[in-house]
Amino acid sequence: MTKYKLEYIWLDGYTPVPNLRGKTQIKEFDAFPELEQLPLWGFDGSSTMQAEGSNSDCVLKPVAIFPDAARTNGALVMCEVMMPDGKTPHPSNSRATILDDEGAWFGFEQEYFFYQDGRPLGFPESGYPAPQGPYYTGVGYKNVGAIAREIVEEHLDLCLAAGINHEGINAEVAKGQWEFQIFGKGSKRAADEMWIARYLLQRLTEQYGIDIEYHCKPLGDTDWNGSGMHANFSTAFMRETGGKDYFEALMKAFDENLEDHIAVYGPDNHLRLTGKHETAPWNKFSYGIADRGASIRVPHSFIKNDYKGYLEDRRPNSQGCPYQIASQILKTIALVPTSAEARVSAAA
Ligand code: ADP
Ligand code: MN
Ligand code: MN
Ligand code: MN
Numbered sequence: 001m002t003k004y005k006l007e008y009i010w011l012d013g014y015t016p017v018p019n020l021r022g023k024t025q026i027k028e029f030d031a032f033p034e035l036e037q038l039p040l041w042g043f044d045g046s047s048t049m050q051a052e053g054s055n056s057d058c059v060l061k062p063v064a065i066f067p068d069a070a071r072t073n074g075a076l077v078m079c080e081v082m083m084p085d086g087k088t089p090h091p092s093n094s095r096a097t098i099l100d101d102e103g104a105w106f107g108f109e110q111e112y113f114f115y116q117d118g119r120p121l122g123f124p125e126s127g128y129p130a131p132q133g134p135y136y137t138g139v140g141y142k143n144v145g146a147i148a149r150e151i152v153e154e155h156l157d158l159c160l161a162a163g164i165n166h167e168g169i170n171a172e173v174a175k176g177q178w179e180f181q182i183f184g185k186g187s188k189r190a191a192d193e194m195w196i197a198r199y200l201l202q203r204l205t206e207q208y209g210i211d212i213e214y215h216c217k218p219l220g221d222t223d224w225n226g227s228g229m230h231a232n233f234s235t236a237f238m239r240e241t242g243g244k245d246y247f248e249a250l251m252k253a254f255d256e257n258l259e260d261h262i263a264v265y266g267p268d269n270h271l272r273l274t275g276k277h278e279t280a281p282w283n284k285f286s287y288g289i290a291d292r293g294a295s296i297r298v299p300h301s302f303i304k305n306d307y308k309g310y311l312e313d314r315r316p317n318s319q320g321c322p323y324q325i326a327s328q329i330l331k332t333i334a335l336v337p338t339s340a341e342a343r344v345s346a347a348a
Contacts, residue, residue, distance in 0.1 A: 001028040005071050008041055008060050009199055010079040013049030013092040016267040017214075017319045020199050021048055038062040038077060040086050050081060050092055059086045063095070064192045069161035076162060076199070078192045098187055098327035099334070103236035105310070106190035106326050107167065107183040110198070111227035111318050113176050113213040114148055114205070120176030120218070121145060121210060129175045132224060136173045144171050147208060151201075152178055158200045164193045173225040173277075187326030194322040216317035217271040226272035226279075227318035233329050234310035237338050242308035246336065247298075249343050253335045254296065254313075255285040261332070264324035266317030273315060282315070 003026050011018035025041060027033070045051030045058035059082040068074030081090040089096035114121035122145045123129055134143050152169050159166035159180075167181040182197055184190025202212050217226040237246075254261070262269060262282055273282035278292045288294035289303055295315050302309040316325045337343045 001030060002073055003028050004033060005074045006077050007068060008077045008079050010060055010081050035062055035065050050090060057084050058090055059084060066162035066196055069158055076196055078196055094321050095188065095323045098323050099330040100187045101330060102186045104187060104330055105185050105234050106187060107181060107232035108194050108322055109179055109181045109230040111172055111177060111179045113218055115211045115213040116209060121148060122175045132173050135171055135175050138171050148178065151205060151208060155201050155204055159197050162196060164197055187330060191322035191326055214318045216266055216268055216319055225277045228314060229316045229318050229320050231313045231316045231325050231329060232310050235333060239308060244307045245340060247307045249336045251287050253332050257332050258285045261328055264328050265315050266320030269317050272317055
């Protein structure tokens with residue numbers, strides 16, 4: 001038997017953006033445990049905005065497990081928060097009731113800033129560094145500093161060791177701003193991996209005295225880019241059948257449900273989706289081929305492939321909850337019939 005360090009990780013009850021929380025318990029197993037072997041656990045919900053002080057026990061239900069390469073015999077255990085009965089999802093549980101479909105694939109592009117002493121890493125104590133331009137995908141100390149690359153590389157290795165589908169890294173447009181991409185099949189799987197990747201990044205940067213700023217427009221109304229979390233998505237139908245007619249019906253459904261999408265695409269998004277800095281205005285839906293100023297960008301490959309493949313919704317922001325984002329995309333997709341006859345009669 002081996003003693004494993006199980007880090008139970010969950011989302012707290014803060015709004016509009018939950019914080020990641022975690023605590024460790026040690027359990028003995030013959031080998032790296034399976035999800036089914038992990039016990040329920042509890043925590044004090046009155047300290048996380050999830051309960052009143054008088055009756056404060058909440059239950060942690062493991063939903064996914066990943067190896068934790070930063071610890072000997074470590075595991076990262078993503079949990080849902082349940083009521084004391086262990087069965088009813090807590091109101092703050094944004095995962096339990098979402099739409100899911102293994103055939104729906106999601107690629108999230110998480111942008112964020114490294115922050116130190118209240119400002120982006122590499123910003124001078126007062127004023128600004130040289131204007132943005134050379135930082136995106138940049139190289140060299142004056143562009144990316146000395147620490148950032150070390151952190152993103154370490155984060156990549158931690159994600160890969162955890163079995164997370166980390167797909168890539170790039171330095172972003174603003175100084176101190178970076179991006180990583182996570183791809184997953186199914187909304188729960190993709191979003192679990194995103195939350196664990198966020199957790200690993202925040203835990204890793206503790207030792208550097210650096211924080212991750214996920215706000216979508218931390219530098220306000222300036223000429224510095226905000227942070228998004230573009231959601232690339234495809235269903236089996238979109239990849240295998242698709243077609244122009246289906247695509248147009250889908251875009252119409254996205255247009256008609258604009259408000260439901262914006263509602264879960266992250267707080268303060270009107271500060272970011274202004275029409276500037278490669279964004280479309282938040283209150284007007286648009287799509288365009290290879291258009292980074294549209295709400296939805298249609299990759300060239302999609303058109304070349306007879307309107308089959310994936311689309312990129314550029315509106316979700318860096319603080320958005322990937323469970324809710326993926327679920328809303330599936331909800332709108334579900335409104336559009338996949339048979340041409342049904343689309344015609346629905347439109348009539
Ligand atoms: P860009 O910065 O040009 O918008 P990225 O390369 O950062 O693009 O991100 C593209 C994302 O698209 C990746 O995360 C990838 O996983 C995702 N993706 C690629 N193919 C599919 C697909 N068929 N379904 C869903 N997502 C996809
Ligand atoms: Mn990208
Ligand atoms: Mn980007
Ligand atoms: Mn993108």
